[in-house]
Amino acid sequence: MNFWQKLKQEKNRPLIVLAPMADVTDFAFRAMFAKYGKSDVFWTEFVSADGMVMAPNNNPDERGMTGQNKIFADLKFDESQRPIVAQIFGSRLDNVEKAAQICAELGFDGIDINMGCPDRSIEKQKCGAAMMKNPDLAIEVIRAVKKGIENAEKNGFKKIPVSVKTRLGYNKDELEEWLPKLLAEKLAVITVHARTRKEMSLVPARWERVKRAVEIRNEMQADLPVGERTLIFGNGDVESVSDGLEKCRENGSDGAMVGRGIFGNPWFFKGLEKIDAGESKNLNTEISLQEKLLALIEHAELFEKYIGHKNFAVMKKHFKAYVEGFDGAKELRTKLMEAEKAGDVRETIEVWLKR
Numbered sequence: 376m377n378f379w380q381k382l383k384q385e386k387n388r389p390l391i392v393l394a395p396m397a398d399v400t401d402f403a404f405r406a407m408f409a410k411y412g413k414s415d416v417f418w419t420e421f422v423s424a425d426g427m428v429m430a431p432n433n434n435p436d437e438r439g440m441t442g443q444n445k446i447f448a449d450l451k452f453d454e455s456q457r458p459i460v461a462q463i464f465g466s467r468l469d470n471v472e473k474a475a476q477i478c479a480e481l482g483f484d485g486i487d488i489n490m491g492c493p494d495r496s497i498e499k500q501k502c503g504a505a506m507m508k509n510p511d512l513a514i515e516v517i518r519a520v521k522k523g524i525e526n527a528e529k530n531g532f533k534k535i536p537v538s539v540k541t542r543l544g545y546n547k548d549e550l551e552e553w554l555p556k557l558l559a560e561k562l563a564v565i566t567v568h569a570r571t572r573k574e575m576s577l578v579p580a581r582w583e584r585v586k587r588a589v590e591i592r593n594e595m596q597a598d599l600p601v602g603e604r605t606l607i608f609g610n611g612d613v614e615s616v617s618d619g620l621e622k623c624r625e626n627g628s629d630g631a632m633v634g635r636g637i638f639g640n641p642w643f644f645k646g647l648e649k650i651d652a653g654e655s656k657n658l659n660t661e662i663s664l665q666e667k668l669l670a671l672i673e674h675a676e677l678f679e680k681y682i683g684h685k686n687f688a689v690m691k692k693h694f695k696a697y698v699e700g701f702d703g704a705k706e707l708r709t710k711l712m713e714a715e716k717a718g719d720v721r722e723t724i725e726v727w728l729k730r
């Protein structure tokens with residue numbers, strides 16, 4: 376049984392997970408969730424398979440841990456962030472295979488393949504959402520990942536499950552044709568972002584299509600024991616843990632993935648702890664303004680400590696989400712935007728709190 380199935384059995388409820396988001400769900404932000412309210416599973420930001428293979432210092436001693444190498448710095452995690460899945464994109468099969476082997480040897484619990492990213496620079500590499508236009512290549516990529524994992528297994532590393540994150544289709548909803556192709560590969564999980572590539576994230580997610588995805592899975596994998604079926608996760612517009620659970624119950628999905636709903640809210644997943652402790656009401660956590668601002672300081676300090684390979688401007692993207700909805704928020708934000716390092720964030724907030 377793979378870790379997904381074990382977790383599903385252990386929790387006995389839909390899984391609610393933090394989405395991979397480039398320049399957002401990095402080591403520092405994941406550390407905040409690990410402390411304040413843990414996602415059932417973590418994902419890394421997406422990383423390029425080509426980049427991993429061609430990266431300098433690509434030897435086992437230096438992979439991931441030195442922080443000198445940007446790609447491997449993006450793949451850094453610690454034990455508090457498990458289970459953690461590495462998300463990769465790539466279309467060069469030799470590199471995809473090697474990258475998957477490296478991920479398995481780095482100790483990730485699973486590998487996810489990005490087949491939904493609408494970014495032109497990713498699509499130009501035939502990756503992300505472009506995979507939906509080239510299903511034959513997509514299938515070869517899945518098989519290359521599996522081969523890479525087998526190579527790692529031969530070197531004594533554990534066999535890890537493969538998942539795919541995708542959309543309903545490219546220009547139009549092609550779920551009926553696209554999903555069966557993925558299901559035939561017996562993936563551990565397929566996350567369906569319930570919008571097409573064309574829709575980006577500009578229209579409401581169509582969760583009724585997640586329901587249809589579950590039906591297609593049930594039809595196609597009816598003969599498989601439940602523990603071997605592909606789990607279907609829905610993604611799009613989840614606003615809280617209760618909302619995610621509700622959407623899963625309405626649509627029969629095995630889990631829900633949360634993207635933008637978590638911005639500025641490291642307590643987002645705290646409701647899961649409450650549910651697992653037997654509480655069913657008050658799943659949301661009330662956070663005071665002071666707690667929120669102190670969390671921003673902590674987040675900025677973790678960013679500075681662990682994300683040294685990125686400009687501090689990346690951290691500033693979080694400011695708006697933490698600092699909004701109260702009198703004086705705009706002024707405080709304007710002041711914070713002048714910060715060049717975590718110490719400046721601390722100083723500005725401490726002065727503000729003492730006013």
Ligand SMILES: Cc1cc2nc3c(=O)[nH]c(=O)nc-3n(C[C@H](O)[C@H](O)[C@H](O)COP(=O)(O)O)c2cc1C
Binds near residue numbers: 421576632636
């Ligand atoms: C800033 C940002 C970065 C993202 N980066 C990734 C990524 O690296 N990999 C991925 O599969 N999806 C990525 N996504 C898409 C999200 O994982 C998710 O599918 C999307 O935001 C829809 O979910 P939501 O409506 O809950 O936000 C990104 C989204 C945002 C907003």
